[in-house]
Amino acid sequence: MYIVFEGIDGAGKSTQVQLLKEWLENNGFRVETLVEPTDSEVGKLIRKILQRPDATTDSVQKTLGLLFAADRMLIMDEIEDKSKIFISDRSFISSLAYQEPKEWIEILNKYVKKPDLLILLDSDVKKSVARTSGEDTFENEEFLIKVKDNYLKLAENYTTEIIDASNGINKVSSDIKKAVAPYLGICPDCIQ
Ligand code: TYD
Secondary structure: OEEEEEOOOOOOHHHHHHHHHHHHHHOOOOEEEEEOOOOOHHHHHHHHHOOOOOOOOHHHHHHHHHHHHHHHHOOHHHHHOOOOEEEEEOOHHHHHHHOOOHHHHHHHOOOOOOOOEEEEEEOOHHHHHHHOOOOOOOOOHHHHHHHHHHHHHHHHHOOEEEEEOOOOHHHHHHHHHHHHHHHHOOOHHHOO
16 A cells, blocks of 8 residues: 655654554554655755755746656655555655646656555645745745645545644644544554
């Protein structure tokens, strides 16, 4: 199973990916986590470009669309193992939410695995921006309002659980467990 976490910068994805991993392992599953951008050469280049002040301009966004697709393609073989659950912090759905145009991003990601389950952490833009380092050009309110709106529309195309991420870490984590349990046949009483 390929579970993907998505949400705007500062929504708390990395913390929740880790908490879900630990809980699934305690329930006897073999779990691997992934994060995009990755730590590959392409991923490193992406992280540099994200800090450019012109990162939101059309030409840099198109360049990022290409690089994100290439970076992602490098890890596609890893998620073929059917005996494991893969939980990913971001996916091609981030490209659809952050980059344009949609049709072109879809072509670039044609051979990328689609999630079996999308967990969308829906968070308040102001609070989320305050949680970021502010180093990346995308970490600004105006841009992320658009991204949040894109995510809510994109969610309709996948098997999605939308989680209110404005609550405390433990409440969000337990909401995620409750949402994921039915997909894995875990009894609801096992969720604390
Ligand atoms: P993120 O994991 O949020 O960065 P960090 O852990 O350094 O805070 O991802 C980096 C940024 O890249 C984030 O602003 C979202 C953006 N992004 C895209 O624009 N398109 C993509 O396809 C992906 C995977 C990420």
